[in-house]
Amino acid sequence: MPNPALRSIHVHPLKAARGHAPREAVVEPWGLAGDRRWLLVDSDGRFVSQRPHPRMALTAVEQLPDGGIRVSAPGLEPLTIAVPEPVGTVTVEIWRDKVEAVPADPVADAWFSAHLDAEVRLVHLDDPAKRRPIDPAYAKEGETVSFADGYPLLLTTLSSLDALNSLIAQGDHADEGPLPMNRFRPNVVVDGTPPWAEDDWSRLAIGDVTFRVTKMCGRCVVTTTDQDTAERGKEPLRTLARHRRFGDQLVFGQNLVPESTGVLRVGDPVTILE
Numbered sequence: 001m002p003n004p005a006l007r008s009i010h011v012h013p014l015k016a017a018r019g020h021a022p023r024e025a026v027v028e029p030w031g032l033a034g035d036r037r038w039l040l041v042d043s044d045g046r047f048v049s050q051r052p053h054p055r056m057a058l059t060a061v062e063q064l065p066d067g068g069i070r071v072s073a074p075g076l077e078p079l080t081i082a083v084p085e086p087v088g089t090v091t092v093e094i095w096r097d098k099v100e101a102v103p104a105d106p107v108a109d110a111w112f113s114a115h116l117d118a119e120v121r122l123v124h125l126d127d128p129a130k131r132r133p134i135d136p137a138y139a140k141e142g143e144t145v146s147f148a149d150g151y152p153l154l155l156t157t158l159s160s161l162d163a164l165n166s167l168i169a170q171g172d173h174a175d176e177g178p179l180p181m182n183r184f185r186p187n188v189v190v191d192g193t194p195p196w197a198e199d200d201w202s203r204l205a206i207g208d209v210t211f212r213v214t215k216m217c218g219r220c221v222v223t224t225t226d227q228d229t230a231e232r233g234k235e236p237l238r239t240l241a242r243h244r245r246f247g248d249q250l251v252f253g254q255n256l257v258p259e260s261t262g263v264l265r266v267g268d269p270v271t272i273l274e
Contacts, residue, residue: 004270006206007158007191008181013069014038015147016049017059018227019185024265027209027258030128030144031152032187034063037128038081039092039101039147040112040120047094047147050222053116054230071108073115081108086126094132094147102126134257138214143257151214151255155198156186163195164252168239176235182227183236184219184252190270197272198254207268211256218249 012019015036026033040048040056050056055073062070064080072078081104089100101123108122125131125147134143135150145152161181168177181189188206190198201213219240224232240250 002192004192006268008189011035013063014061016056017061031146036147037125041092045092054225057227057230079111099132153187153256156253157190159195173234176233183223203274205271209262210259214255216251217253
């Protein structure tokens, strides 16, 4: 087996929308630069995701050099959205967290509302250094996160995906496999490790940047959503329920918190420190 290495990097500027795969990315204390800094919320200020709105998977997002985004979706003209001026914030809710965010131009609200056929608003995380602390059960004082589900980065491995796809092929919904990695929406994908080796990691380095492994990633219905068509099936949750149940969670991947900052590049060596 080859030495572990970083196979790919994935940045999702808008939570729940499509991401892109740069060859390198800056690691900031709260995650990859530009990752999940934009968020859609409903009329009550609750975050919007692919869980109730699988069409979010069809939303392509281009990250612009100034931090703005350009979005496109079937049936709509593309729209360029500038980073809003931080002249005032609104309170939004993501899981159990209440977070201050800056509203985007109302034109963006209308665009996304038409796309999802639901009333939604777009907001931007202006200051990730102070807006949203990580769950204190897994964090050190002062550690923060973007609009990601809970932790700065998500790591998956190709060998574990291969193992999972082998299990899916033996199950009742074999016709749904093999599944691509984008079902799991990771930030970093590692190659050259045994299947499920990441279960036992507690610290690692990717190139010169070190990370603390906080907890396994529990998976939800989003993983059953085809990211190209927005159609839903049964897998991988059926197979994860049989083979990867830890307590009340179905697990694939590991959540990371950066211990240092720097630049990740595809091909960087991955060193397991603990």
